[in-house]
Amino acid sequence: MSKTQDFACGFHDNESITNEKLIYPAASRNKESILQVLKRFLITDTENDDEENPLFVEIASGSGQHVAHFAPHFPNFKFQPTEVDSALLGSISYYAKHCPTKNILPPLHLDICNSLSQYGFKEESIDYIYNANMIHITPFECTIRLFENAGQYLKRDAFMITYGPYAKDGRLSPDSNIRFDATLRDIDPSYGVRDINDLTKLGEKNNLSLIDTIEMPSNNKTLIWKKN
Numbered sequence: 083m084s085k086t087q088d089f090a091c092g093f094h095d096n097e098s099i100t101n102e103k104l105i106y107p108a109a110s111r112n113k114e115s116i117l118q119v120l121k122r123f124l125i126t127d128t129e130n131d132d133e134e135n136p137l138f139v140e141i142a143s144g145s146g147q148h149v150a151h152f153a154p155h156f157p158n159f160k161f162q163p164t165e166v167d168s169a170l171l172g173s174i175s176y177y178a179k180h181c182p183t184k185n186i187l188p189p190l191h192l193d194i195c196n197s198l199s200q201y202g203f204k205e206e207s208i209d210y211i212y213n214a215n216m217i218h219i220t221p222f223e224c225t226i227r228l229f230e231n232a233g234q235y236l237k238r239d240a241f242m243i244t245y246g247p248y249a250k251d252g253r254l255s256p257d258s259n260i261r262f263d264a265t266l267r268d269i270d271p272s273y274g275v276r277d278i279n280d281l282t283k284l285g286e287k288n289n290l291s292l293i294d295t296i297e298m299p300s301n302n303k304t305l306i307w308k309k310n
């Protein structure tokens with residue numbers, strides 16, 4: 083069973099999802115272009131066979147579509163979806179159970195504003211942290227905590243990958259992103275599209291360097307952060 087929700091993410095109807103999958107039209111559109119970026123940055127050729135499978139943790143999985151699309155392309159990785167909204171866990175589980183490569187772990191009910199130690203993660207134990215479309219739809223405090231957690235729980239030289247709309251040098255474009263930002267701030271003044279310069283400062287505080295900015299379809303960007 084599947085259920086399509088038009089204005090995805092964070093604005094769903096709070097009905098718990100069981101034994102069916104949600105389809106966010108935005109995630110359906112962007113998952114393939116994000117996968118192409120991941121194929122450039124995820125390191126798949128581990129020389130040491132005894133090494134554990136790389137751990138890819140997604141923060142704010144939403145419907146669960148992104149990990150479901152990525153996981154079969156990285157069969158030696160373990161994908162850990164997480165989500166703060168418990169109503170979405172059933173949809174994420176549905177995708178995880180039906181993944182042909184069986185490398186998606188059951189979702190964790192996780193609020194990124196808490197320390198990842200509360201969910202059993204050890205310091206410097208995560209190979210990749212991935213977060214799409216959350217930074218602008220949450221108070222800035224969530225972004226601060228995302229960066230602090232990444233700085234503490236990513237392994238050395240590991241990557242955090244963030245995706246969404248961003249401003250740069252105080253400028254946001256095109257007009258559709260300016261209107262989107264205004265809509266978000268009307269919904270909640272603590273929301274809003276963030277400036278890459280502010281994120282870079284947060285990165286510096288948490289040993290994370292912005293090593294690449296990739297332009298994506300629909301005026302979004304993927305930012306690649308490396309733990310020093």
Ligand SMILES: C[S@@+](CC[C@H](N)C(=O)[O-])C[C@H]1O[C@@H](n2cnc3c(N)ncnc32)[C@H](O)[C@@H]1O
Pocket residue numbers: 090091092106108109141142143144145148165166167170192193194195213214215216219220224
């Ligand atoms: C716009 S949706 C993005 C979902 C998915 N990543 C995607 O791109 O389709 C934003 C998600 O952030 C989640 N979220 C909001 N606050 C959060 C928090 N404090 N910790 C973890 N996730 C959070 C929401 O529940 C929602 O699922």
